[in-house]
Amino acid sequence: MAQAAGPAEGRNMRIVVVNxxxxxxxxxxxxxxASxxxxxxxxxxxxxxxxAAYGDAPAEEEKHGYRVVRLPAMKMPQIGLSIDFDMTFSSVRPGNWRKLRKLLDEFKPDAVHLHxxxxxxxxxxxxxxxxxxxPVVLTIHTLLISEKKLYGAVFRFLDACLVRPILGIIKPRYVILDKLGVDYCVQRYKTSDANSDYYPIAVDTEHFEKPLTKDVRAENEIGDAPLIVxxxxxxxxxNRLPLVEAMxxxxxxxxxxxxVVVGRVYHDAFLKRAEELGVRDAFIxxxxxxxxxxxxxxxAADIVTHDLNGGCxxxxxxxxxxxxxxxxxAALDNYPGIELRNGENILFVPPDDPAAVRETVVELLDDPVKREAIAKRQSAMVRDNFGLDVVAGEHLRTFEKLVAEKAGKDG
Incomplete structure (x- = not known):
């Protein structure tokens, strides 16, 4: 990944972001x-x-220099699948196809960025x-996979019989975020270097320069105790099970x-296992x-750990x-073009390996100086390679190239 670059040069574009x-x-x-x-x-x-409409969010608003439109949506029932978020769909609501078509006709986009x-x-x-x-760019965020054989088979069927045929019609330029995504898209959607770009996740650096909103340790009566977030x-x-098993x-x-576990709990196996191991009181x-x-x-944290089942x-x-x-x-080649060095600018453990989690956490808690040094190197690595301005600049250059190619064909 290139080091920090300025915004893409060229004429201003009308860009639709869809998610x-x-x-x-x-x-x-x-x-x-949104970033x-x-x-x-x-x-x-x-x-x-x-x-899609969500909660009491307004149907339309202006924010941070752009316009947001939320179409009416229907919430999908939760049925226990591994991607079982509170998902909402708009295509089933009467009139939304017409509303979207009218909205985009009026906006006259030069490029569309699907998520x-x-x-x-x-x-x-x-x-x-x-x-x-x-021109359409599609960012692949979530992979249709499951550790359960039945669900995995269902997801492969959906990818083969529904998702891939639709993508074959749309013919987007793919943006793939990591190696796992690359391997998945090659297998499921037959992507290649010819129709893909490999840009990492964009991280909003300015968001972490704002004043803190609360004292997490005081709020949760943690004091000076070691804290994992x-x-x-x-x-x-x-599923957090490797962390529970390591506790x-x-x-x-x-x-x-x-x-401290932050996020909606759609799968509570980790809490049940914590009870069995007698460590439930350690979890908030x-x-x-x-x-x-x-x-x-x-x-507030001494250590953060979230992606322990494979990924970053x-x-x-x-x-x-x-x-x-x-x-x-994740693997050290997780982000194509970005050099990761375990123990220097990244801390990776094998997926689903409680022993490695335990060893790494204890080592970091035992050695605050080492912990602070690796944290500084991790921060610099992310800022240089994943900063929002860097990643957005790469996207904008892709949009400009696709728009120019279209203009050439039209001309």
Whole structure:
């Protein structure tokens, strides 16, 4: 990944950002799509964000220099799948196809940036763009996989019989965030270097320069005890079980250690296992918190650990940026083009390995000087390679190239 670059040069563009997940909903793809929309606007482009209605969020608003429109949506029932978020869909609501078409006709986009390959708004906006010859970029955030054989088979079927055929019609330019995503997309969607770019997750550096909103240690009566923060929705793909299994050994060396789990709990197996192991009292479960509170949780922590089942997503990268030692479980070639060195600018353990988690946590708690040094190197690595301005600049250059190619064909 190139070091920090300025905004893409060229004429201003009209860019549509589409994601069923968007603030005030919390989550990695929601935050990333909103941050990119804000950066595109800050770089002088006209931006429209289209998303699904959520809670009491307004149907339309202007924020951070761009316009947000939320289409009416229906909530999908939770049925226990590994991607079982409180998902909402807009295509089933009468009139939404017409509303979206009218909205985009009026906006006249030069490019469309879709987030999420299996969301109906991505399909709707992607098909609209395809019919009108508008360049489409699609960022792959979540992979349709499951550790359960039945669900895994269902997801493979959906990818083969629904998602891939629709993407074959839309023909987007893919943005893939990590090596796991690259391997998945090659296998499931037959992507290649010819139709893909490899840009990492975008992290909003300015968000972590704001004043802290709360004193997490005082609020939870933790005092000076060792604190591990685990931030992100609890789902089977990120089940927290390696951390729970590691806790008896951690508590043996540091008996006052507390773990604050932040995020919606869609899968509570970790709490049941904590009860069985007698470590439930070490866990404080907070549920979802506003985005503005996230830096306060990272600031309070001695260690952050979230991605222990394989991966290193937005929450882990934000924790590194904040200056807190962070443990994850991806491969060193996880981000194409970015050099990761375990123990220097990254802390990786093997996936689903409680012994490695225990050993790494105890070592960091035993050696505050080492912990602070690795935290500083992690923060610099994230700022240089994952900073919002850097990643947004790469996206904008892709948009400009696609728009120029279209103009050449039209001319």
């Amino acid at each position: 069923n997940f968007f603030p005030p909903r919390v989550g990695g793809s929601a935050h990333m799509s 990119l929309a804000e950066q595109y606007a800050a770089d002088g482009h006209e931006v429209l964000a289209v998303t 999420g390959q299996f969301f109906d708004l991505s399909w709707m906006a992607g098909l609209y763009a395809r019919r009108r010859g508008i 685990s931030l992100g929705h609890v789902i089977p793909l990120r 008896p050994g951690i508590l043996e060396k540091h008996p006052d250690t507390k773990v 479960v907070k549920g979802a918190v506003p985005k503005d509170d996230v830096p306060a949780y990272f600031d 997503g937005t929450a882990s990268l934000e924790a590194m940026l904040s200056g807190t030692a962070t443990i994850a479980s």
